[in-house]
Amino acid sequence: MNKAKLASALGSPSVFGQSQFAFARGNAFEARVKADGGAELLGLVHRTLDAGAEPPAAARVPDLSATGPEGRAARTALALREATPAGAWTLLDHPMLALDVAGAPAFLEPDAVVVHPDGHWTVVEIKSFPMLDGSADPAKVGAAARQAAVYVLALEEVAARLDPAPRVGHEVLLVCPRDFSNLPTASAVDIRKQRAVTARQLRRLTRLDEIAAALPEGTCFAPELPAEQLVASVESVPAAYAPECLSACELAFHCRARARAAGAVTALGRPLRAELGALTDVAGVLAAARGAYGDQPGPEDPYDPDDPTVIALRRAARLRAEALGEAAARRLTVVGPGSGTPGAGSPESEGATCR
Template identity: 80%
Template sequence: MRGPDVPAKALDARALAALAANPGCRRRAILDGAGVDKGSLADALGSPSVFGQSQFAFVRGNAFEARVKADGGAELLRLVREKLDRGAEPPAGAHVPDLSATGPEGRAARTALALREATGTPGAWTLLDHPMLALDVAGSPAFLEPDAVVVHPDGSWTVVEIKSFPMLDGAADPAKVGAAARQAAVYVLALERVAARLDPAPQVRHRVLLVCPKDFSNLPTASAVDVRKQRAVTDRQLARLTRLEDIADALPEGVCFSPELPAEELTAAVEAVPAAYAPECLSACELAFHCRARSRETGAVTALGRPVRAELGGLSTVDDVLAAARGEAGDPDDPAVAALRRAAELRAEALATAGAGTNGVAGCH
């Protein structure tokens, strides 16, 4: 599906969190599952995306992460103990295992082994730097790489997210914290799959550590973030995703999403997979501009947002909504149709009253 000699784009936790937030989008599911680079695809379709991290932010984030993990992760482990495990012994000379291996499968196996060994060594702190975790998504494995996982002296595991946005006076941008929490929830789910294979299964903590620069400096500070809600939502949404084989079976024979294809052929291939566009996609998907344009062309009510779409029931286009409001179509017993007609009546009354008031004022003059 990617095209000949096109390397697969890895499915990361950010993409999984976005996919779980919009489980009805078969287009994103099949493209992510097939490892298609949606940014290149959007460029080829003539709807380039502005979604993603700038090069400056990427470099700044890497520099900050290196500082947090310097000296064997001493500062990072101090923050973990301070925010999550004050009763534990202060970390000194924590173990940092080598997680290198061939390929993502090898790294995931090496990570699982390191977690098993660390859990079996009570009383010690262990820091796993960029471990590799595997998570089944719609029948296809996704390999995820959190910034760090810490094994506490009691054998429990904590996910660590390191971000370059600042914490000002102890608080960060709520939208960015929310995005980080959803991403961390995916890592928690993947860690739980690893823990379930051990006997006894260690505890995967649902409070993750979010590490950010303090105020306007490059000094690290941290906050404990409870991701139980995000974990439950993500788990439920991922379980609802249609299996990739089912989506692929419904596609035309030989469909391909290579950016090298002619524009018309590529557009036809993309349009062969149903999408579920919503305005929220603009901050989470590289194909959002393309899907928004198609949604507007067809008059789909999804372009107005998920809450509006939910209120309109079986009315799927703007034309359907307007016809129902005018009494030209729709079942009068349908609550959505009844509400639309009542709204149209109130609007007509308001306009009539406003018109009468204007005429009265004109008459006085």
Template identity: 70%
Template sequence: MNASLGSGPDPTPPTARADAGVPVRQRLAELRGPTRPPHPLDARALAALAANPGCERRTLLDGAGVDKAALAAALGSPAPYGQSQFAFMRGNAFEARVKSDGGTELLRLLGVADPEAALTPDVSAAGPEGRTARTALALREATTAKAWTLLDHPMLALEVAGTPAYLEPDAVVVHPDGHWTVVEIKSFPMLDGSADPAKVGAAARQAAVYVLALERVAARVPGAEVGHHVLLVCPKDFSNLPTGSVVDVRKQLSVTRRQLARMRRVEELAAALPGGTSFDPSGSTEELLASVEAVGAAYAPECLAACELAFHCRGRAREAGAVEALGRSVRGELGGLSTVAEVLDAAHGRAGDPADPAVAALRRAAALRAEALAARGGG
């Protein structure tokens, strides 16, 4: 259930170099704090990055392995982001229920006639690189064996913005015909055959990251094919009985692939920072604030559900009167107007080109509002 990577080696590439000639591994270690281990990337973080690839702040902080929750707390803007301990325990208990008896119930959800005959190879190894290699070998052997195979918590690798991320899906099932299916196990209920669309969407975006990473492995395995339909397993109604639903993630996969490819490389962002920049939460608030503001952000209200720094970024956006704080759709409608003050001036005729469609629409809306208020007052 937990897609986190756990502890592991520094994910930054050892051979890349910053402009000043300092190895990127060393530079990023300096950014997060020399004594602080890198905070690993996971599928949820990558899905959030794909949803907002223009946010260089998150790209750099995630790529450098900065603990954004600790950084947000040090800045005075902690965010209640992430699962509660109760939800975490409930999720682990449900996953254990789904995978009990060698995953026979999970395999039945995929229509396996004799789930007890399925292979369940051990994919454990030392470190994330070892587990990634062991997973790739197990997938190759399962595809060659042409037998139902269940891989419990395999590990996959995916390079994003020049930084490798190690990903751990709940399970991957290999079909006898060489088809690979990602299994995503969630503890939210499926009532009368359907679940909360927002939660299903989040699960689909996370699963798309796993599919993308699996495609890299399948490209080196003859006869392998990664399915773009994943199996979502949830509790049925109000019970603890698992039920499955096939989710098409082709749209999420396409968006994730395109958005992740657009991101700037971490070493480029790090090289552009002024000397002395540090995101070590043990530093002073003034120094941390200057460091964070040295990297551009692309705040949107959706960040509140996906990023630990969202409350800090929202506060700064509101202080600046940025229209981004009102949402991406509003920002898109306002054209070149970037602040709330500019919008108000344009609406009341104090600024702006009347030929600009955004300005014309604002003035029309302001006139209609004035007429409505006048009519209400006159009545």
């Protein structure tokens, strides 16, 4: 299913993505790093992660071309199997890896994978954002670490099929431009935490065959279907929109519109959703904050006055009302008798109003 085409057919096309300028700059930098058979890239791997090994004087760069993603994944697995016991440096340029996601294969293409002389494997991520004085934007480094963690999990599936299974390094190499130049520099990034989180999330995913079995008969996601039928098909699959979806899912704008229309608190962010407990819609949150019977709810009040969430909401509502009342009182100035002001009944006081 092409989610980008589906989003366009639903009337909520995705607009996120890398600009053409950034894409071209990233490609040019990656080509610069991998030039001359990856000599500079392998030098960075050697100096940063494996300084005790022999320098990569003449590394092997196997051909990974094949037909289709399945063929490329099989060719990559074969190249890794052949390279692992050789005792030499090997660079796999844009290998294809397969990772089981909810019972279906997802094909992944890391920038590079390096096989060390001792046989262990390292993922290399090449990014075009700069490292200034040896450090980069933490948010971008974090995103790169999460991306690399998925590649490590896919490599571990390949390694598990070999005997003996080679070690997949949990330190990946992040290569970026140094300062404001086009010269590459590298840093080791420990992705054990990101790997553990990603593995846990993958285990918790509902399998695709279970989702398909729960769908109504005749459900179809073809973009050429009539709008009403397509919307009904998409709505048959439960979705939990959160603002983070905007940077990761093509259907995020559609789901955001539906969440806002339903008043779902998830549209305001997962942290707030977690704080509100059983209150899942904005109308319910406001009703709980106001209280149907004030601070002393009657027997028909649907909200438990001892619930910590309800207590916090009603206290916040009282504080807001008090703050708004004090602000209104400060703005209220009545013109009347007094020093330096026109007296009541004087021509100047006629039509006096609050400001």
